[in-house]
Amino acid sequence: MDTQAVIGILNRGLSIEYAAVIQLLQDAALVQGPHRELHASFFRERSEASWKHAHKVGQWIVLLNGLPTVEPAPIKQSTDLTEMLRQGLELEREAHKTYLEALPLVMDDAALRLFVEEMVQDERLDVEKFELLLGQKTVTVAVKEVMPKPARRP
Numbered sequence: 001m002d003t004q005a006v007i008g009i010l011n012r013g014l015s016i017e018y019a020a021v022i023q024l025l026q027d028a029a030l031v032q033g034p035h036r037e038l039h040a041s042f043f044r045e046r047s048e049a050s051w052k053h054a055h056k057v058g059q060w061i062v063l064l065n066g067l068p069t070v071e072p073a074p075i076k077q078s079t080d081l082t083e084m085l086r087q088g089l090e091l092e093r094e095a096h097k098t099y100l101e102a103l104p105l106v107m108d109d110a111a112l113r114l115f116v117e118e119m120v121q122d123e124r125l126d127v128e129k130f131e132l133l134l135g136q137k138t139v140t141v142a143v144k145e146v147m148p149k150p151a152r153r154p
């Protein structure tokens with residue numbers, strides 16, 4: 001395994017997590033409007049999730065004898081809710097892409113592979129949360145009413 005390459009990718013992931021911690025907390029502080037409380041808790045919760053990710057990624061970097069970065073990736077800010085959500089989505093996609101890059105490098109280390117897979121899964125689900133809030137899903141309902149079939153008797 002190319003440990004230095006893995007540390008490099010994990011450190012990129014860590015800087016994205018740090019950026020997300022700050023950016024999403026800033027969103028929670030700035031968001032306005034009649035649904036402010038709802039959106040503020042969403043952003044705060046997402047910030048906390050990134051904080052937990054940062055903690056785990058940092059631990060793994062040290063486990064690999066690497067030094068975790070203390071520098072966040074660029075932080076974006078806005079006072080517009082839709083823009084905040086778009087910026088959040090961008091960060092989650094970037095994190096997902098970054099951990100995916102680490103995956104082929106860690107295949108021979110079961111524990112590290114499981115960790116990276118978990119990060120890939122978490123970020124994919126986080127992307128989904130932002131896509132849903134931005135109305136980006138294209139699920140169609142073809143049948144408006146579904147009649148349950150009567151239970152069959154044995």
Ligand SMILES: [Fe+2]
Pocket residue numbers: 017049050053095123
């Ligand atoms: Fe994350």
